[in-house]
Amino acid sequence: xxxxxxxxxxxxxxxxxxxxxxxxxxxxxxxxxxxxxxxxxxxxxxxxxxxxxxxxxxxxxxxxxxxxxxxxxxxxxxxxxxxxxxxxxxxxxxxxxxxxxxxxxxxx
Numbered sequence: 001x002x003x004x005x006x007x008x009x010x011x012x013x014x015x016x017x018x019x020x021x022x023x024x025x026x027x028x029x030x031x032x033x034x035x036x037x038x039x040x041x042x043x044x045x046x047x048x049x050x051x052x053x054x055x056x057x058x059x060x061x062x063x064x065x066x067x068x069x070x071x072x073x074x075x076x077x078x079x080x081x082x083x084x085x086x087x088x089x090x091x092x093x094x095x096x097x098x099x100x101x102x103x104x105x106x107x108x
Contacts, residue, residue: 030068033084034075044068047100049089054100065089073104 046057067088
């Protein structure tokens with residue numbers, strides 16, 4: 001997925017939320033832990049900690065605290081640099097981002 005494809009994907013999902021508003025249904029808004037911008041829940045990826053490792057929760061159904069992230073390498077890099085996952089997920093230390101990096105690299 002190229003950066004242009006990612007942008008188009010994010011714009012399609014943001015447009016979907018406008019459609020929901022016209023129908024009278026509001027879509028939940030979350031904040032990306034990387035860039036700190038607010039976005040519709042459907043355009044973000046939920047991340048949880050399992051065995052001290054960051055895991056993508058694509059169905060958004062895993063138990064426990066979740067952090068929301070744009071599915072792009074830039075937001076992941078910023079979140080890791082700021083150590084945002086430890087704070088957002090309320091875990092001691094820094095969770096291992098290897099699996100999450102691998103997922104974003106495969107889709108990107």
